[in-house]
Amino acid sequence: DAGITxxxxxxxxxxxxxxxxxxxxxxxxxxxxxYRQDLGHGLRLIYYSAAADITDKGEVxxxxxxxxxxxxxFPLTLESATRSxxxxxxxxxxxxxxxxxEQYFGPGTRLTVT
Amino acid sequence: ELKVEQNPxxxxxxxxxxxxxxxxxxxxxxxxxxxxxxxxxSLESLFVLLSNGAVKQExxxxxxxxxxxxxxxxxxxxAVHDLSATYFCAVDTYNNNDMRFGAGTRLTVKx
Numbered sequence: 001d002a003g004i005t006x007x008x009x010x011x012x013x014x015x016x017x018x019x020x021x022x023x024x025x026x027x028x029x030x031x032x033x034x035y036r037q038d039l040g041h042g043l044r045l046i047y048y049s050a051a052a053d054i055t056d057k058g059e060v061x062x063x064x065x066x067x068x069x070x071x072x073x074f075p076l077t078l079e080s081a082t083r084s085x086x087x088x089x090x091x092x093x094x095x096x097x098x099x100x101x102e103q104y105f106g107p108g109t110r111l112t113v114t
Numbered sequence: 115e116l117k118v119e120q121n122p123x124x125x126x127x128x129x130x131x132x133x134x135x136x137x138x139x140x141x142x143x144x145x146x147x148x149x150x151x152x153x154x155x156s157l158e159s160l161f162v163l164l165s166n167g168a169v170k171q172e173x174x175x176x177x178x179x180x181x182x183x184x185x186x187x188x189x190x191x192x193a194v195h196d197l198s199a200t201y202f203c204a205v206d207t208y209n210n211n212d213m214r215f216g217a218g219t220r221l222t223v224k225x
Contacts, residue, residue, distance in 0.1 A: 035215075042118075042202055042215035043157075059214065090156065102147060102159035 003027075006091050006106040013081050014114055021076045021109050023091030031094040032074040033058075033103060034066065036087040043090065049074055081113045116141050118205050120216035127193050127223055135219045137186040137203035141212075146186045147204040148177050151218070157202065160188075193223045 004025040013019045023032065030051050035043040035058075045058030047066040055066050063085060065077045074093075078085055088110050092103040117140040127133050137146070148160040161170045163179035163186060170177050174197065176189045186203055200220045206213040 040217060042217045043204070044215070045213050048213075059212075092157075102162050104159070105157040107156050 004093055004106040006109050010110050012112045016080050019078045021089055023074045025093040029093035029095050033092040034076045035090045038087050083113050086113045116212045116214045118214045118216040120219050125221045129225050130192050133190050135188040139184050139205045143205045143207050145206050146179055148188055149202045151200045195223050198223045
């Protein structure tokens with residue numbers, strides 16, 4: 001199916017464990033983004049990517065690692081999960097950032113760190 | 115640092131009434147977005163505003179942008195229950211490599 005998907009949709013992990021959240025889009029959009037959503041903070045940009053092998057930090061990158069070896073995939077890794085990383089994570093994609101294109105959001109991953 | 119402030123954060127209104135949500139931002143922007151989010155769901159794009167004086171309308175929602183005042187508004191006309199959701203504005207200053215969301219306005223429309 002065309003669109004943007006995230007997996008897993010729900011994840012519970014323990015403090016100190018590594019966890020990877022997956023994001024896949026079928027539109028061949030150049031730009032992909034990772035956000036976290038916490039109550040009272042709206043969405044905050046973690047990392048974004050302008051193309052394969054090009055990534056850049058957003059507002060809250062500490063504790064996260066991203067890679068983008070293929071245009072369609074943009075995994076987000078928490079190297080050593082902490083309770084403060086309990087959140088809902090949204091991936092988004094866009095054809096271009098410097099234009100009128102909006103971002104298309106995935107369904108989200110609810111991550112709980114115990 | 116780019117800051118984006120929305121107000122009000124909570125809005126309860128009667129069906130049929132009009133109201134406006136405000137989005138102020140602190141630096142020159144390249145574009146401004148409005149999104150809708152239903153509870154437990156993802157975000158849906160409503161509007162993208164690019165230039166000063168831009169106005170876009172879709173159904174009972176109308177968004178406008180005043181870049182000189184660094185202000186965008188989302189006006190709701192004759193509210194209906196189906197508009198109940200959380201509305202976010204977001205500002206992208208891609209030339210300065212920054213993008214921020216407002217905290218969101220939770221709108222409840224009561225019959």
